[in-house]
Amino acid sequence: MNHTINDLVSRRSCRAYSERAVEEEKLLEILKAGSYAPTGRNKQSPVIVAVEDGATRDLLSKMNAEIMGSATDPFYGAPTVLVVLADPSVPTYLYDGALVMGNLLNAAHALGVDSCWIHRAKEEFESEEGKALLAKWGLPTDLEGIGHCILGYRQADLPAPAPRKEGYVVRVK
């Protein structure tokens, strides 16, 4: 099988991480792949915030857990969190942001880095606390959170993929 196709098909979501940090050179490649995702009319409406600072990572984890009504770490111990946000004034922003997320997840897997999409970024950055973080990072406070791509290294083997549903593909010939 083609190397890239194999990577696209074999990526799995990881929900238990060790403390091992993601190497700088791998992180740079993952971020680059994210930024090259296609966007509507090439408006490049998304932004990627790479959170490598432990205190900020833990703050996001706490905010995210509160939205869920939980006290656990929604980032499963992953040391690095890439937050994708996008400019909601661009009609395709949500699709654009999701494509960036997809490239981040796929690029991580290609480099042997484990990852998972964690939701509730929208609610996180709608809050006053979230807007304050955006301002601190020098970003417009009306950006909408699309998702978190958590990054790190797995603690144990990943489960086999679930079978694809029947009828996922319909052919019209």
Added chain:
Amino acid sequence: MNHTINDLVSRRSCRAYSERAVEEEKLLEILKAGSYAPTGRNKQSPVIVAVEDGATRDLLSKMNAEIMGSATDPFYGAPTVLVVLADPSVPTYLYDGALVMGNLLNAAHALGVDSCWIHRAKEEFESEEGKALLAKWGLPTDLEGIGHCILGYRQADLPAPAPRKEGYVVRVK
């Protein structure tokens, strides 16, 4: 550079296609990669409709052009159109569908097949004509159109990628 990262970064949108058909074995790999995109809680909310029949392809082109108020072919002559739709009762359906689109676009490029995301699938399948097509294909008529991944082979070289915007990535250390 890692082979997959290179594919993710070098993919371009193609807007002029020859009549050359996409080979069956490549199409199957592209569809498989699409179906293995991650989805929220593994609900697999999207469906991929592979339109290879010329009459149906031309009908979708006409419907799409009318939404745009244009008489041109929004599919740029591409012979194959993959329509991604998703079940809007699943909270993550729009993100899920966009990730399927991303895998389709990336898989096509990995196999040397050109592609482009064409929008207005939402409006297309909100119409009575669109719902009639869904019913004809044996699909629920309340699916929401996410996008069209057009497939084929380019007529000319693709332009160089636009530079990425300044500030695409913010690092918080």
